[in-house]
Amino acid sequence: MSAKPPPFVLKTSAAFEQVFPTLTEAQVARIAAVGRRRPVKAGEVLLRAGEHGQRFFVVTRGQIEVVPKGATFVISYRPGQFSGESSTLSGRPVLANVEAVENGEVIELDREQLLALVQTDAEIGEIVLRAYILRRVELIANGFGDAVVVGSDHNPGTLRVREFLTRNGHPHTYVDVERDPGTQEMLDQFHIGVGDVPVLICRGTLVLRNPSNAEIAACLGFNEGVDTERIRDLVVVGAGPAGLAAAVYGASEGLDALVVESNVPGGQAGSSSKIENYLGFPTGVSGQELTTRAYTQAQKFGADLMVARGATRLACARKPYAIEIEDGVRISARAIIIATGAEYRRLPLANLSAFEGNGVYYAATYIESQLCREDEVVVVGGGNSAGQAAVFLAGTARKVHMLVRGEGLAETMSRYLIRRIEQNPQIDLRVRSEIVALEGASGLERVRWRDAGTGLEETHPIRHVFVMTGAVPSTAWLKGCVALDEGGFIKTGPDLTPEDLAEAHWLGTRPPFLLETSLPGVFAVGDVRGGSIKRVASAVGEGSIAVAFVHRTLHE
Ligand SMILES: Cc1cc2nc3c(=O)[nH]c(=O)nc-3n(C[C@H](O)[C@H](O)[C@H](O)COP(=O)(O)OP(=O)(O)OC[C@H]3O[C@@H](n4cnc5c(N)ncnc54)[C@H](O)[C@@H]3O)c2cc1C
Numbered sequence: 361m362s363a364k365p366p367p368f369v370l371k372t373s374a375a376f377e378q379v380f381p382t383l384t385e386a387q388v389a390r391i392a393a394v395g396r397r398r399p400v401k402a403g404e405v406l407l408r409a410g411e412h413g414q415r416f417f418v419v420t421r422g423q424i425e426v427v428p429k430g431a432t433f434v435i436s437y438r439p440g441q442f443s444g445e446s447s448t449l450s451g452r453p454v455l456a457n458v459e460a461v462e463n464g465e466v467i468e469l470d471r472e473q474l475l476a477l478v479q480t481d482a483e484i485g486e487i488v489l490r491a492y493i494l495r496r497v498e499l500i501a502n503g504f505g506d507a508v509v510v511g512s513d514h515n516p517g518t519l520r521v522r523e524f525l526t527r528n529g530h531p532h533t534y535v536d537v538e539r540d541p542g543t544q545e546m547l548d549q550f551h552i553g554v555g556d557v558p559v560l561i562c563r564g565t566l567v568l569r570n571p572s573n574a575e576i577a578a579c580l581g582f583n584e585g586v587d588t589e590r591i592r593d594l595v596v597v598g599a600g601p602a603g604l605a606a607a608v609y610g611a612s613e614g615l616d617a618l619v620v621e622s623n624v625p626g627g628q629a630g631s632s633s634k635i636e637n638y639l640g641f642p643t644g645v646s647g648q649e650l651t652t653r654a655y656t657q658a659q660k661f662g663a664d665l666m667v668a669r670g671a672t673r674l675a676c677a678r679k680p681y682a683i684e685i686e687d688g689v690r691i692s693a694r695a696i697i698i699a700t701g702a703e704y705r706r707l708p709l710a711n712l713s714a715f716e717g718n719g720v721y722y723a724a725t726y727i728e729s730q731l732c733r734e735d736e737v738v739v740v741g742g743g744n745s746a747g748q749a750a751v752f753l754a755g756t757a758r759k760v761h762m763l764v765r766g767e768g769l770a771e772t773m774s775r776y777l778i779r780r781i782e783q784n785p786q787i788d789l790r791v792r793s794e795i796v797a798l799e800g801a802s803g804l805e806r807v808r809w810r811d812a813g814t815g816l817e818e819t820h821p822i823r824h825v826f827v828m829t830g831a832v833p834s835t836a837w838l839k840g841c842v843a844l845d846e847g848g849f850i851k852t853g854p855d856l857t858p859e860d861l862a863e864a865h866w867l868g869t870r871p872p873f874l875l876e877t878s879l880p881g882v883f884a885v886g887d888v889r890g891g892s893i894k895r896v897a898s899a900v901g902e903g904s905i906a907v908a909f910v911h912r913t914l915h916e
Pocket residue numbers: 597598599600601602603620621622623624625626627628629630631632633634635636637638669670671672699700701702703704716717722834837885886887888893894895896897899
């Protein structure tokens with residue numbers, strides 16, 4: 361008989377009582393009022409790894425255990441303690457078997473009952489949500505999960521797969537082939553070559569070679585259980601801060617809301633290492649942390665979320681509208697909030713993401729200017745935003761190297777800015793120049809650029825690069841359904857001219873609401889909206905405001 365694995369040990373600084381709380385008798389009684397008491401027998405499997413019907417158990421007598429397949433630990437729950445972690449709320453497949461150790465009794469709730477409980481009982485809701493978030497963090501810290509990534513730190517595909525799993529909050533084990541020669545031998549036996557890396561071993565059975573994000577989502581069941589058949593009150597497209605805010609407010613106000621996200625929850629903000637200007641976080645908050653909390657909050661209120669499934673078309677000819685997503689699936693909606701954001705034009709450098717927020721910035725505000733006080737900086741771009749950034753940063757930086765790909769600024773920048781740049785001795789304008797390499801160990805340390813005219817390259821010890829080459833709105837999929845401005849951003853509310861409305865055949869007897877597009881009942885929020893302020897707080901604000909107008913259109 362094999363020895364029983366040792367008990368689970370916390371790897372983070374979380375307090376044990378918060379990760380595995382014991383409920384009071386009064387709290388257990390409130391759960392019993394909505395659930396079902398039932399006896400369990402020693403050895404009975406209450407939940408099986410991979411199964412979809414998530415359930416929640418509170419132990420009232422005896423003991424139950426979480427027994428991960430091949431794991432090096434077990435988690436025990438005694439009377440007053442409850443089972444589950446984030447996937448219990450999200451409805452994703454069960455991560456590990458849950459078994460009764462001895463004859464006893466549990467209170468059982470299905471997922472719908474659990475969602476109703478955490479929404480209505482604030483005290484229990486807080487205890488369960490906090491425990492679930494902390495348990496998920498602990499599983500990740502313990503390297504436990506039903507996914508194993510075999511790859512290399514030097515392989516961009518490995519970074520993509522790990523980022524996709526991490527930003528979806530999915531625990532996984534990582535094996536680096538370069539640090540573990542035995543792994544390479546194993547891969548050789550399966551004829552898995554260099555081009556197949558990374559390999560994802562999914563749920564201990566399926567082996568995927570260099571999988572796409574959609575394949576990973578399918579294999580791990582991220583979107584299972586999401587009903588795409590019924591007509592939704594609200595479909596939100598995009599799960600950045602704007603879309604997540606719309607989902608939280610929509611679902612919490614009783615709307616049947618579904619969010620469709622082409623990549624991972626969090627959007628641009630999710631990639632920010634520290635957001636310092638978001639209200640209520642005086643010491644800053646990582647984009648990942650902020651958006652993970654928002655994602656859990658949306659799920660708590662019952663919003664559904666599909667990841668790695670982008671909207672490819674808006675069927676706008678008649679109501680209810682429909683969002684077509686990859687694989688030809690159509691989701692009908694009474695109202696739609698478009699929150700697809702904008703993609704900042706990025707530098708074509710393989711290691712760029714390692715420095716984003718840590719030396720490479722897409723905004724030049726007071727905060728960034730303080731970070732590079734008395735330092736040399738690079739501003740990339742020849743448009744007005746780059747010009748404004750260069751002039752602004754020249755006020756605090758020792759020197760601003762302005763790199764422009766074209767022959768000069770005249771074509772792309774306002775005359776007054778060109779004059780200011782020319783007259784400012786702190787600004788060194790380099791035309792026909794582009795960055796060819798970024799270097800540094802823990803942050804950006806050196807920048808190399810090339811003069812395309814002379815072919816010469818030079819390396820400078822510079823720790824701050826501002827990429828101000830503009831943003832492209834993610835609106836190509838809308839194909840003529842809503843009015844766009846000259847930059848391709850969506851026009852809304854008072855920005856829509858009578859001509860826009862006439863062209864769009866606006867049928868309403870009222871003018872469009874604030875944030876409403878030229879299509880009644882379809883709203884645009886956040887970075888994708890023309891004239892929006894490209895900030896997390898404004899995206900969140902717009903997402904929540906739009907929901908108020910969704911209610912009004914649903915009652916029309
Ligand atoms: C590196 C970096 C650091 C930043 N730091 C700060 C900061 O410190 N403070 C601050 O206030 N702002 C900061 N910003 C700006 C801020 O992140 C954005 O203004 C904010 O994220 C906009 O939110 P959004 O929801 O409108 O769009 P996004 O965050 O861009 O989210 C849009 C989402 O829609 C998805 N999507 C796109 N097309 C489709 C489709 N067809 N179907 C389904 N989904 C789709 C995308 O994958 C994405 O997840 C930073 C931006 C970057 C890039």
